Amino acid sequence: MNNIRNEFGQNLEEFLIDYKQNQLMRYPKPSVTVDTLIFTVKEKLSANYRKLPKKQLYVLLIKRKDHPCINEWALPGGFINLDENLDESALRELKEETNLDELYIEQLYTFGDKDRDPRTRIVSVSYMALIPQNYQGELFAGDDAMDADWFKVDFKLKDQSQSLTEDNENVIIQTYELKLTNECSNAEELVANIKIVNRIKHQNLVREIEIISQNAIAFDHSKIICYGLERLKNKVEYTDIIFSLMPKTFTLSELQQVYELLLDEKLYAAHFRRKIEPKLIRLTDQTTGGKGHRPAQRYVYNPLWQLQKNLGGE
Amino acid sequence: MNNIRNEFGQNLEEFLIDYKQNQLMRYPKPSVTVDTLIFTVKEKLSANYRKLPKKQLYVLLIKRKDHPCINEWALPGGFINLDENLDESALRELKEETNLDELYIEQLYTFGDKDRDPRTRIVSVSYMALIPQNYQGELFAGDDAMDADWFKVDFKLKDQSQSLTEDNENVIIQTYELKLTNECSNAEELVANIKIVNRIKHQNLVREIEIISQNAIAFDHSKIICYGLERLKNKVEYTDIIFSLMPKTFTLSELQQVYELLLDEKLYAAHFRRKIEPKLIRLTDQTTGGKGHRPAQRYVYNPLWQLQKNLGGE
């Protein structure tokens, strides 16, 4: 089998020796990096003792210590090693740069536009990670970073208009503002203006994300953040990914709040309970007291439900 | 701004000159390829003149002319050029190797396991393309290929069992058979046995696809095909992607048949009409005659519907 010869009379072994010697000449190689988008949810206490704390979405960024984009904020990530799989690279870089560990990660998208990095052609495989609200791990900046911090995420639609392109094509152009606020240190605020062009290409809706302007956000990382936000929102609707953002136990109201945060719409409590309670979660014997109102039951997620649902075949 | 100096006293310009001179030493680079999974639907005429032709899913493969995996069937694709974006690479390779053009493509997943290619570390960005049933373009094998042909796709669940791993983890193991049949030339049949391990990892369902055995399918391409099949099935449920597989005009029955093919379940015609007809499609004045039964109205897809639905905000 391995002794089949190609048109130059080489068998596999000979071919590989030849290939490895001359590979630099054969094809120019880009660099490959992994970048990880890490989301979490944090609570903001209200002045009113009775009110529930408000939930907010956060993303983790690190401050770059070197060119290019020196002093700007970027997603944690870096070059892959040749002896590790892509997800292993993502986890390693995460550990190195932020000390985060034991996360749920999933591949998001691969960004490889030819001019996305001034150094050389760099293809970036992006990952999305979610960590629970009350995560207690130590966060510190690693070697390549001056700083690592959580930024509050606000992604707002500013404008939307339908128009015709020169090719008589119907497009909807949306303008978003992505605002990232670092409340911890010196209240740094990063803003990116994003244009999303929605067009029909070969009968399919295509959303092209474009950075109009940004300040202190490295590379095309604000684009990756937008992409991740959209994916997160979508996955909340058809998977149980949301529980990766929840603490071990939680009340139904807390869960509903996170749903509302991610879906950006109000849900009806009664219907929400009927839908979630009997399947996805299990009652614990804990309750949340100390608030100025009726204490709530705490629940845990029942991950086995997913195995049954998707596979058990009813 | 660009004159900020790093810890070695370099500004951006100096840094880049230094980087470009020494980049080979800095980080080892993998190769990057794009591979495109091309699906289409074909009809098989029935012996009975009254019966509708049966629809089947097909994938396009090319026969490799060189090592590695010489004489085996692979997805069309190849190394990216450094001066083109990833999707441009995918389209170029497609044109070169199969003469297909003007397709809807979308990025699928990036496969980058360390040992997936014997030559060197190769990261492959996979794309999925759909072409309509009655596509008339000329198909021919390009430079790197001996042959390019359509293979009928059969992906069947063979076995499924729940078990506990050594870590007391609940997993469901599914065994699938992926059968690819080339009916045109010498009725070649490629078979891959695929194991999918469904486990709960950090509370989330993870499906790990593993090739148990395969014959005459190159690299890990059967894995990519499985991944694409799953994605296709999912996207059919929540997008209008299916119309990329349909001819310009079609009957409701034809559309329903393709839905049933992809979702692998029977749908109720009455309900199907009520759901699809008023929104997604528009009646034409054509009908399908010549069959031994009542002729059907032909419809066209209304792609603008998507723009309205997803964005018009009701």
Add this chain to the structure above:
DNA sequence: ATAATAGTGTCTTTCAGACAGTATAGT
């Protein structure tokens, strides 16, 4: 008592599922 959240009951509307029944062609 009050203000807030926790949780239940019930009505309406929408839509999926199921199936019977009518319509219309070619042979």
Add this chain to the structure above:
DNA sequence: ACTATACTGTCTGAAAGACACTATTAT
């Protein structure tokens, strides 16, 4: 007349949507 598909009408039941109502707590 037969057969296969095309298309419509209508029932059922399960969810989604909406809202009113009761329960419970710290201050």
